[in-house]
Amino acid sequence: MKNKKLNAEQIWKHFEDLLVPRLRLSVTERAVYSHLLRHSHLEGRRRLRFSISWLARGVRLSTGPARDALRRLLARGVLRLVQRSRAGHLIEVRLPEEIRAARRPAPPPLAVPHEAADFLESKPLRQAIHARERGRCFYCLRRITPLVRCLDHVVPLARRGRTSYKNLVSCCLECNSQKGERHAGDFLRGLYRERCLTAVELTARLRALDALASGKLPPPLPAPAKPAPPAHTIHTESYRLV
Ligand SMILES: [Zn+2]
Numbered sequence: 001m002k003n004k005k006l007n008a009e010q011i012w013k014h015f016e017d018l019l020v021p022r023l024r025l026s027v028t029e030r031a032v033y034s035h036l037l038r039h040s041h042l043e044g045r046r047r048l049r050f051s052i053s054w055l056a057r058g059v060r061l062s063t064g065p066a067r068d069a070l071r072r073l074l075a076r077g078v079l080r081l082v083q084r085s086r087a088g089h090l091i092e093v094r095l096p097e098e099i100r101a102a103r104r105p106a107p108p109p110l111a112v113p114h115e116a117a118d119f120l121e122s123k124p125l126r127q128a129i130h131a132r133e134r135g136r137c138f139y140c141l142r143r144i145t146p147l148v149r150c151l152d153h154v155v156p157l158a159r160r161g162r163t164s165y166k167n168l169v170s171c172c173l174e175c176n177s178q179k180g181e182r183h184a185g186d187f188l189r190g191l192y193r194e195r196c197l198t199a200v201e202l203t204a205r206l207r208a209l210d211a212l213a214s215g216k217l218p219p220p221l222p223a224p225a226k227p228a229p230p231a232h233t234i235h236t237e238s239y240r241l242v
Helices: 008-023 027-039 052-059 063-075 123-132 173-179 184-193 199-213
Strands: 047-050 079-085 088-093 149-153 168-172
Touching (some): 008 027, 027 052, 027 088, 052 063, 063 079, 123 168, 149 173, 184 199
Antiparallel strands (some): 149 168
């Protein structure tokens, strides 16, 4: 199948400027896709038959990561599995401009709380942390108003704490100032000794601290504007690759 004349410059710009950021392709996914693009469309064909070991050698990866990256690209509609046999995979490589997920507007950043997201970055994200605590200080449980509240790093920045929702809480200015760089658990036990918390509240707060660190307290975020995925961006399908 011969392609019409390709504009390689345009393809590369679509790849770098649209496909990579919109689909948040990892370094290995980028390497696999560009390698397959090179050996398909740039050789005048849409389809390519290859083995995982050929792919792994080409992108300088071991077979496991190469297979995983290929599976993710298939699941996201970047590639299409035409046939799988002992002879290898027959794959259709879609051009960046043909991938609908890359053409549609970028999803709103608030759609999914991502562990790596910086929740100090914007007001809506900061507000989401405050909303999660429902108007009470995470530590002493006192009612707080927007005038006397702030965001606290549970593990301080000085101790390499992150700005993820797993490490930020809404608290009163007093707790923020008194906690300083102390361990959050020690600070809560101090509040108990000072009778700011009951024994039951202390236990509940320590549990909340564990839940926070393990990602069980995601902040409430607005739903994405357009939840329906495009027709061939299949996120749930899995591919068994040999
Ligand atoms: Zn407090």
